Amino acid sequence: MRVELDEPKCVASGQCVVEAPDVFDQRDEDGVAVVLDPHPPEELYDQVNEAVAICPAAALRLVRE
Amino acid sequence: MTDTATPRGAASTPSVTEYPAARQEGCPFGPAPQLRRLTEQEPVAKARIWDGSTPWLVTRHADQRALLTDPRLSIDEKLPNYPHMTRGRAEIAPHLPELITNTDAPEHTRLRRLVNLPFTVKRVEALRPTIQRLLDELIDDLLAGPKPADLVTTIGLPVPTLVITALLGVPYADHEFFHRHSTVGVSHTSTPEEVRASNTALSGYLGELLDKKRTDPSDDVLSEMAGHVNEGRMTREEAVIMGSAILIAGHETSANMISLGTLLLLRNPEQLEVVRTTEDPKVVAGAVEELLRYLTIVHTGIRRVALEDIEVGGQVIPAGDGVIFDLATADWDAEAFPEPDTLDLSRPARKHHAFGYGAHQCLGQTLARVELQAVFGTLFRRIPTLSLAVPFEEVDFAFEGVAYGLRSLPVTW
Ligand code: HEM
Ligand code: HEM
Ligand code: SF4
Numbered sequence: 425m426r427v428e429l430d431e432p433k434c435v436a437s438g439q440c441v442v443e444a445p446d447v448f449d450q451r452d453e454d455g456v457a458v459v460l461d462p463h464p465p466e467e468l469y470d471q472v473n474e475a476v477a478i479c480p481a482a483a484l485r486l487v488r489e
Numbered sequence: 490m491t492d493t494a495t496p497r498g499a500a501s502t503p504s505v506t507e508y509p510a511a512r513q514e515g516c517p518f519g520p521a522p523q524l525r526r527l528t529e530q531e532p533v534a535k536a537r538i539w540d541g542s543t544p545w546l547v548t549r550h551a552d553q554r555a556l557l558t559d560p561r562l563s564i565d566e567k568l569p570n571y572p573h574m575t576r577g578r579a580e581i582a583p584h585l586p587e588l589i590t591n592t593d594a595p596e597h598t599r600l601r602r603l604v605n606l607p608f609t610v611k612r613v614e615a616l617r618p619t620i621q622r623l624l625d626e627l628i629d630d631l632l633a634g635p636k637p638a639d640l641v642t643t644i645g646l647p648v649p650t651l652v653i654t655a656l657l658g659v660p661y662a663d664h665e666f667f668h669r670h671s672t673v674g675v676s677h678t679s680t681p682e683e684v685r686a687s688n689t690a691l692s693g694y695l696g697e698l699l700d701k702k703r704t705d706p707s708d709d710v711l712s713e714m715a716g717h718v719n720e721g722r723m724t725r726e727e728a729v730i731m732g733s734a735i736l737i738a739g740h741e742t743s744a745n746m747i748s749l750g751t752l753l754l755l756r757n758p759e760q761l762e763v764v765r766t767t768e769d770p771k772v773v774a775g776a777v778e779e780l781l782r783y784l785t786i787v788h789t790g791i792r793r794v795a796l797e798d799i800e801v802g803g804q805v806i807p808a809g810d811g812v813i814f815d816l817a818t819a820d821w822d823a824e825a826f827p828e829p830d831t832l833d834l835s836r837p838a839r840k841h842h843a844f845g846y847g848a849h850q851c852l853g854q855t856l857a858r859v860e861l862q863a864v865f866g867t868l869f870r871r872i873p874t875l876s877l878a879v880p881f882e883e884v885d886f887a888f889e890g891v892a893y894g895l896r897s898l899p900v901t902w
Binding site: 432433435436437438439441442450454455456 | 558594595597598601602605606608609610611839840845846847848850854855
């Protein structure tokens with residue numbers, strides 16, 4: 425599974441960072457999300473799915489490869 | 490503002506409900522019953538607002554999620570038919586510059602990226618120890634003072650004021666001035682004249698402080714905005730309005746969540762035990778999400794206008810019509826939150842709409858969460874015998890305004 429971020433949509437709310445801190449971070453310059461680990465291990469899928477669900481900008485997806 | 494014709498191709502003529510609708514005496518925490526009925530029976534209906542116009546009213550959680558991320562809806566309050574909150578807001582709307590609160594993407598994205606740095610998770614987490622210390626000192630003072638005491642003036646209002654003071658970078662010498670005026674500005678017991686005078690004093694003060702930070706910056710939000718002004722990314726007017734908006738939007742809302750959340754927990758002692766006895770910050774964080782969901786204090790609806798025809802819930806919202814999203818009913822939608830009337834601090838409540846949803850979701854939410862986690866993780870642990878000093882029926886609710894809250898909360902211990 426691969427994590428996709430549609431960067432222009434991101435409003436830098438940081439909700440993904442709260443939910444899955446090993447997978448997401450925020451850029452120092454403007455708070456926009458950064459995907460730290462585009463291929464997270466299976467045990468983090470729940471956290472990533474939660475981040476996808478709460479992202480207020482609908483900017484995140486977890487896609488099957 | 491004119492009423493619009495019956496929607497094209499709609500299955501039925503939508504019903505019209507007076508909006509905002511008052512909460513019920515017997516159940517002050519829940520949304521108005523007539524609005525809750527809409528969620529189940531007519532999720533896309535119409536509201537009649539202060540100017541007699543009838544924008545659409547969307548009350549289901551799933552519909553709100555879909556529409557609040559839909560680019561066919563705009564927050565541009567200068568467009569005709571935008572369903573303004575009050576006459577006052579309708580009158581100032583044409584005179585406001587472009588702000589995060591009245592622009593859509595891509596302008597909104599650009600503006601929001603100029604102000605959101607101080608609200609990133611890392612920066613807010615770094616404030617957590619300061620917030621905890623400020624709170625502990627307020628509780629020390631409360632315990633050293635007379636009882637009964639008013640929790641609104643001793644904890645509810647001071648916590649967000651002190652936090653915003655630290656965040657904006659207000660010098661210590663000005664704390665009293667700042668505290669006095671910002672409290673008057675949001676207190677439910679101030680007169681409109683007092684509020685106006687305090688708001689004028691505060692924006693004058695913020696403007697002067699901003700000018701100082703343009704030549705002598707430090708590590709705070711106003712200095713950051715001063716930098717944007719110096720480098721031409723923001724005007725001075727925009728920076729002062731944003732500073733005031735952060736103050737207004739971050740003050741009363743947090744204060745109301747603190748006092749209402751305390752009251753709600755005092756009414757639910759088994760649930761209160763959960764937050765009082767836990768050592769796990771995750772349990773406290775989860776509890777705060779459920780309190781946010783249950784109370785959903787912003788109860789005047791968030792407002793948009795349709796740019797194109799939009800089909801939703803068996804209706805077609807025609808281009809040009811206003812749309813209101815009632816957040817509290819969505820957070821009491823049984824499809825999203827089973828048994829919504831039950832306060833259950835262990836339920837997964839994170840997808841609530843208490844902070845809105847979509848690109849305009851609350852800028853200050855991470856900060857508000859840390860404040861609330863500190864308060865609810867500390868208050869009952871430090872004061873295990875905290876209790877109401879008056880009968881529940883006598884607690885003075887304040888239902889008017891953007892967010893509901895309490896005028897006072899007499900407590901003893
Ligand atoms: C528990 C406390 C709070 C609640 C319930 C709350 C609620 C909300 C809601 C519902 C919105 C959405 C408005 C819309 O979509 O039209 C919003 C937006 C906003 N909030 Fe909060 N808020 C809280 C605390 C704060 C704090 C602490 C700050 C700042 C320090 C803040 C600053 C803002 C700003 C600037 C916006 C506008 C964002 C935009 O339009 O892009 N809020 N808030
Ligand atoms: C730049 C954007 C904003 C401007 C220019 C603005 C302006 C105002 C003004 C003039 C008042 C005074 C009362 C009135 O006349 O209605 C007020 C009150 C208030 N605003 Fe805002 N506001 C902004 C953003 C927000 C946001 C994003 C929120 C968060 C949800 C918010 C929440 C409140 C609350 C809670 C009050 C308290 C007084 C009341 O409820 O009537 N404001 N605002
Ligand atoms: S949750 Fe969504 S909007 Fe917020 S920082 Fe992450 S990707 Fe961006």
